[in-house]
Amino acid sequence: MKVIFSDGTTRTATVVGQDNATDVAVLKIDSSGLTLHPLTLGRSASLHVGDAVAAIGSPFGYQESLSTGVVSGLDRTIQAPNGFTVAHAIQTDAALNPGNSGGPILDSAGHVIGIADQIATNGSSDQGSGVGFAVPSDLIAAELGRLEAGKTVHHAYLGVATSESTSTTGAVVASVSSGSPAAGAGIQTGDIVTAIDGEAITGSNDLVSAVAAHSPGDALRLMIRRGSSTRTISVTLGTQPQSQASPAG
Numbered sequence: 001m002k003v004i005f006s007d008g009t010t011r012t013a014t015v016v017g018q019d020n021a022t023d024v025a026v027l028k029i030d031s032s033g034l035t036l037h038p039l040t041l042g043r044s045a046s047l048h049v050g051d052a053v054a055a056i057g058s059p060f061g062y063q064e065s066l067s068t069g070v071v072s073g074l075d076r077t078i079q080a081p082n083g084f085t086v087a088h089a090i091q092t093d094a095a096l097n098p099g100n101s102g103g104p105i106l107d108s109a110g111h112v113i114g115i116a117d118q119i120a121t122n123g124s125s126d127q128g129s130g131v132g133f134a135v136p137s138d139l140i141a142a143e144l145g146r147l148e149a150g151k152t153v154h155h156a157y158l159g160v161a162t163s164e165s166t167s168t169t170g171a172v173v174a175s176v177s178s179g180s181p182a183a184g185a186g187i188q189t190g191d192i193v194t195a196i197d198g199e200a201i202t203g204s205n206d207l208v209s210a211v212a213a214h215s216p217g218d219a220l221r222l223m224i225r226r227g228s229s230t231r232t233i234s235v236t237l238g239t240q241p242q243s244q245a246s247p248a249g
Helices: 137-148 181-185 204-212
Strands: 002-004 010-012 014-019 024-028 052-057 065-079 085-092 104-107 112-119 132-136 160-164 171-176 192-196 219-226 229-236
Touching: 014 137, 024 137, 052 085, 052 112, 065 112, 065 204, 085 112, 085 137, 085 204, 112 137, 132 137, 160 204, 171 181, 171 204, 181 229, 192 204
Parallel strands: none
Antiparallel strands: 002 010, 014 024, 052 065, 052 104, 065 085, 085 132, 104 112, 112 132, 160 171, 171 192, 192 219, 219 229
C-alpha cells in the first residue's frame, strides 16, 4: 500500500489498525523528510442541518477536487462493512463520487467532521445522487487511540434487527439473533422497545444510537411493549461479532 502526496512524493504505508464496524482504518508511513500539515478533527456533535461542508478527493480521477454542500441531515444510520449499523452518520448533498468517497468532510473552518463513506443510489449507478453519508468525527476520535496502537475496537451488541412501527412510537423487534444478549434476556420478535434506561426510544435509529453509546458488559433496562402489556427487561450487552448477515444492533 502506498500514500502519494500532492508534490508526487510516495511512501509505503502499513495498516496499523482497522475497524469494519465504522469503516475506518489507520495507516502508518515514514514521515522523515516530509513537511506535513495535518488536518484538525472537529466535533461532529456540534453540527446543525444547513451547516456548510466540503468534500475533498479525486472523484473519477480528477485530482485534488473540492465539492461543497451543506449538512442535509443528522443522526442517520448506515450499514457498515461488517453488516451492522453506524450510528449518528452525517447526510450531505456535497457531491460524493468514486474517488472522493473515503476522503474527509470538512466544516467551514476546515476541520474534519466526518469521513465520506457512502453514496445513496437507485441501484443503477454508483455516482453521486445528492444524498451521501459520512462517518462522524466524534465516532472516529473515540477509537483512534486503540487503532493507532494496533488494538481491536470492541462495540456493544444487543442482537436484534428492528423496523419502524406504523401505529405507535418505538423500535419494533423484527428478529432476535440466536445466542445474543437480547435472546438471553427474553426479548422476542414483535416486541416494541419504547425506552432504554428511562430515555424514550421513538424508532430504530434511537435504539441503534443507544446501544452504540455503550460498551460491552454494560447493563441496560429496556422498556418493552408486548401486546397489551408493558414490562422492563434487563440485559447485559455483549461484544459485537465480526460480521452480521443483515443490519442489526
